[in-house]
Amino acid sequence: MHPLKPKARNIVIIGTLLIWTVKLIIRPFVHIPTFWKPVFGIAPNLLGSFLLPFGACWFFQRFFRLENKHDLNFTCSFGLLLVIINEYLQLIPVFGRTFDYLDILFSVVGVFFGHLYFNYLMRRYVFKTYP
Secondary structure, eight states, X not given: OOTTHHHHHXXXXXXXXXXXXXXXXXXXXXXXXXXXXXXXXXXXXXXXXXXXXXXXXXXOTTTOOOOSHHHHHHHHHHHHHHHHHHHHHTTSGGGOOOOXXXXXXXXXXXXXXXXXXXXXXXXXXXXXXXX
């Protein structure tokens, strides 16, 4: 078992609950001042993309080893590619979704910060015995 799997599980659960709170409770039922609407619009993409390496560690350990920085780079790049493909698929009207370049931009930002934080945790907990 990967040493970060329990931490990754907790982070994914908390992040998913935050995303659901924004999408299912705050945006539909809470009046959001105009100034804050963009923040709540991009929050699910930002948080979801941040969670990519943690979700890969928790759910897809068989496919993504995450034992070194190269593995982390590959996992984050692959996840970001899938997010971008998903956003472009929203251009097809059959899905009833809307395409937005800001979603891609904040997905990139989310993956970047997820990569940084997961890398920090790897250095702290996985490689702590090494100088």
